[in-house]
Amino acid sequence: MKLDFEKYFEDAKLGYYRIMVIIQGDNALDNTIQLVQQYLEKNKESKIAYAFHPWINGSKNRLNQFKEKIGKIVDIDYSSSEKYLGETFNVVILDAIDDFRPNYISRLTDLASGGGLIVLYSNDISRGKLYKESITRDGKVKDLFEERFLSLAKQHRGIAVIENQEVFFKPFNSSESNKPLKGKNSAKISKAIYSLCVSNDQVKLIEEFSNFFNLRGKRIFSVTAPRGRGKSAGVGLALAEFIKKRRDPITVYITSPSYFSSYSILDFLLKGLDALGIRYRRVISKEGKIMKVTAGEAIVRWTSPDLAKDANADMLIVDEAGSLGVEYLENYVSKWEKVALITTVYGYEGSNKAFIKFLDSLNQSNLQRLKLTYPIRYAKGDPVEKFINDVMLFEVEPSYSVQDSVSEIRQEDLFSNEKLLKEVYGVLVTAHYRNSPDDLMFLGDMPNQRIFAYGSSAVAQVLEEGNLAYEKIHEIYEGKELEGNLIPERIVKYARLKEFGLFKGLRVMRIAVSPSLQGRGYGSKLLQHIEEVALSEGYDWIGSSFLGDVKVLSFWLKNGFIPVYMASKKNEGLGGYSIIVIKPLNKQIEQLAKNLYSLLKDKILRTSHQVYFNINPIILLKILSCCKIEKKFEIPESYRDKILAYVNGILPYNSVAEAVHSILVKYFYLLPIHLDDIELGVLIARCLQGKSWYHLSIILGINQSKAEKILKDALGKLMQIDI
Structure with a gap:
């Protein structure tokens, strides 16, 4: 042919x-x-x-x-x-x-x-x-x-x-179509750097980055653009330009979800330095990754998102920031004097509407924002870009209409109605910070899936799980993975509870509310409807699995769900620890859930210093404070005396650490009084996780000099009651 x-x-x-x-x-x-x-x-x-x-x-x-x-x-x-x-x-x-x-x-x-x-x-x-x-x-x-x-x-x-x-x-x-445009040379940047720019947008990026570098005080610079606009390349060129003009020593850290997400920054930094005739040295890993560039008294190095939280330098550049999640970004913005947040919008990394919402929440007087629009690899109006955007629904926007009713939508009806698909998918992707085109195929092709919508303001994707045959349960118990049964698999495999696999449930894989309508109870109403459906159809439980996040966890706890599992290892690709919550729909599951929660609480109290050291202490607090469990404890009188001696300044903390840990374990089982989240957060971070005063002050957003006083005041309150 x-x-x-x-x-x-x-x-x-x-x-x-x-x-x-x-x-x-x-x-x-x-x-x-x-x-x-x-x-x-x-x-x-x-x-x-x-x-x-x-x-x-x-x-x-x-x-x-x-x-x-x-x-x-x-x-x-x-x-x-x-x-x-x-x-x-x-x-x-x-x-x-x-x-x-x-x-x-x-x-x-x-x-x-x-x-x-x-x-x-x-x-x-x-x-x-x-x-x-x-x-x-x-x-x-x-x-x-x-x-x-x-x-x-x-x-x-x-x-x-x-x-x-x-x-x-x-x-x-x-x-x-229109090719990328570049006007006359900018007087603000070197001719050598200008020659490497492809569009006016890149020139503007370098100019504004230079201003950002030179401003004093706490500053945040954000750059957003669809993929292919040259934002990362522009940042690399801007770094080279800055190194040429800067006379004082400077250290810049770059981080990103993966090394390759920010490779273009490092690549164009080197191209810029070559064009400017600046000599440099590179440190390259065994895998061929550029980990560090030194040019005179300037140092630029890449580090992982976790290590970036504790690094100390003049500036932090976060590439594909929208894929890291709000907790990371809040930490960076709180700790670093100068932070540049670079991210793709309307791409396969997701719409990143949650990232835009995060920017809107910041102090705007400290924030400098730039949006790039002109593509550099191909012409504006490129038909392939339009097709990919349309077929993957990259530019979809959520609907903000409110209807006081819940409906169940068949997948076939959803994919035969483009308007309805855009409304539903628009809510799902804009309310979550991490999305990918795979989500759309999952929505259309995955069987045993149910879709519920509260008007067009809230949407839930629900999967049927459990009701497993004995041989399948045994395979999971022996370590084999079983796709499509996430909650039963985790509980059977890690909690060693075979019985749970026999029961059937509904896992809420994703629930989302249009950003402007969040906080009005629409998500809770949608969950309530799903619970009613599950009860009427004979399901044993409803559950969900999600990455540990304070707001997300609070939503599920508020709606009566019980934490029953938390991963022992951080998911490096997603940047967090998975948590499973369930809501029992009968007495049998109620007792199983209570037992699972007790085991989880015990694990957190015993292993936070090792297994859960890197997790936000407020997440641990939310789990530990969820339910009271009757358990007998005997606290030696000498422990009480030691704690009082610490509170009164007689003994240092390290001399009483075992006593504090013991009484804290008893507190979280019996929950006798309410301390505020900051007090409990400090107790967990210092006494259970073993964090330093410096680290806990950063993660909890408190003054380091006041951290120990908060701890002593909290312990003083505990000593005033019979615990």
Whole structure:
């Protein structure tokens, strides 16, 4: 079959926009090779990327066929594709024979430059795919995401769909796109740095960053932009410019969810230093990562988000800040004198509306904000960017209408009504700080899923779990994972409670309220309806699993849910500890939940200094204060005397630590009086977690010099009662 796209390739090059071709069918491989060969006839020096899963049988054979007929290709493993985010290619080939995953499609299409070609080829995007198998339950899975993907592809201009012998293509025209613009050289930055800028937006970023560097006092600088606007590159160039002009020693830390998220900053820092003729030294890890750059008396280094909380330097730059979560950001803003928060909006990292809401909550007099809009890798108006934005719903906005009723929505009805889909998905993504395109496929294709909506102001995604066969429970007990049964799996495996797996429940995977309507009780009303449905249909429990966050945990506790599990290891990818809460719907589960809570409380009280040292002490406080548990304790009289001696300044804290720990354990079991959150937070942080006065003052937002007085006052109150 002759795929004649020659004239469209020429127009794309003229207009600096990209063309995407989706090829399906038995001849997909041959058709893709033929199409790429046609592109290369007029673009011989093209840089080509090929993305696939190299470890799956047959995948390397397909790659080798491309290499034999096309030539040099950069092969990219989907699983580690994040490291290529800073690179640009003329041709990007996505092998979707083994996998068709929204995250990979969204990430890798962005590598193609203006005038380039993106080809996604597969025998059938709905069948035999790795990610889809992970959301298949009992042999069942839906195709709603794929059907919508192909339907929109056939409607969008500049996107071609080839299915066996049939071609669907609505051409795009170069007159509708605009190349990146850059005006006359700025008098505020060096000519060498200006020459590396691609757009006026980048020039403005460097100028404003220079102002931010030089302002005295506590300052926050935020840069937001859709992907492909050159924000990270601009920050790197701005650092190079600043190093050239700065005479005093300076140390700058860079952090991000992963090293590769901020690679472009370091890469363009080096390019900027080279252009300016500034000599530098690099410290490179065994994996080839640039960990530190020294230029004269300036030091720039990358560190992990956790270590950044305790680092001490002149400035902190946080790339993809919106993916870290509010707790990290609050810590950085509280501790650091100068913080630059850089993040993508409307991309595969999520809409980051929660990040924007966080910025709005800050002292605006200390905040300098910049938004970049002009793309640099391709023209403004690029049809591929529009298609990806539309098909992945990157720019979706929530509805703010309020209706006093709850409805259950079928997945088929949701994906056949674009307006309804946007309303529902808009609430889900804007109310959560961490989202990805995979969420949309999950919403459409995952079976055993129920969707409840309170008007269009609150939405809940609910999964059926439990009711497991004995052999499945035994497999979990022996360490085997069971997809789609998160809560039973964790409780059976880690709490060693086989019985729980026999009961059936509803896990609220995600519940969200439109940001402007939060705090009005809509989420609680939605939960109440789900509970009524669960009771009427004979379920044993309702539960949820989420990353430890004070506000989120408080919401679930307020609605009568009981903490029954907290992960012993931090999820580094998500940046937190998972917590499971359940609400019993019968007496059997009520007793099981009480036992599980007692075990969790005991674990926190015994191991916080080791297992939960890095968690926010207020999260531990919320869990420990949830329920009273009757338990007998004998506190030696000498312990009371030692504590009073400490309170009165006779003995130092380290001399009475065991006595304080003992009485604190008794307090959290019996909960005899109410101390305020700061008092209890200090007690937990210092006496259970073993944090220093310095660290607990930062995490709790209190003056370090007052921390010990708060501790003594709290202990004094405990000594006044019979505990």
